[in-house]
Amino acid sequence: MAAEGSSASGEGTVRVDVWIWSVRLTKTRSQASAACRAGHVRVNGDRVKPAQSLRVGDQVRIFHAGRERIVVVSKILRKRVGPPVAVQAYADNSPPPPPKEFTAPAAVRDRGAGRPTKRDRRELERLHGGRPKA
Numbered sequence: 001m002a003a004e005g006s007s008a009s010g011e012g013t014v015r016v017d018v019w020i021w022s023v024r025l026t027k028t029r030s031q032a033s034a035a036c037r038a039g040h041v042r043v044n045g046d047r048v049k050p051a052q053s054l055r056v057g058d059q060v061r062i063f064h065a066g067r068e069r070i071v072v073v074s075k076i077l078r079k080r081v082g083p084p085v086a087v088q089a090y091a092d093n094s095p096p097p098p099p100k101e102f103t104a105p106a107a108v109r110d111r112g113a114g115r116p117t118k119r120d121r122r123e124l125e126r127l128h129g130g131r132p133k134a
Helices: 002-006 016-022 029-037 083-087 118-127
Strands: 041-043 059-064 067-073 090-092
Touching: 016 029, 016 041, 016 059, 029 041, 029 059, 083 090
Parallel strands: none
Antiparallel strands: 041 059, 059 067, 067 090
């Protein structure tokens, strides 16, 4: 019966990608593995592979969905849990997300308008503070 409790308790180690997925920092485990392979996950300052072991007290930095999350592991989880339980598994030291007004809006073009012309591109550059008109 001790084996059942250890699978969800804070004992031992677990793979980084599994833990990131189980505490809901990413939506899928494959996203967590891809983030590790791309170098977007650091444990105690070092880039890690998906199979790296994670222990209680380790600091995990993950850059995902345009935001950096910095969390300290306080509980080892091997299976995905609900949001209230997931929040108890780590201490969040992340900086607050940027306000909506500071995020750059995406360029909007009419559907079917096709590729921008040279004139359109120059106007966009002027709008975004690019080259001055020659």
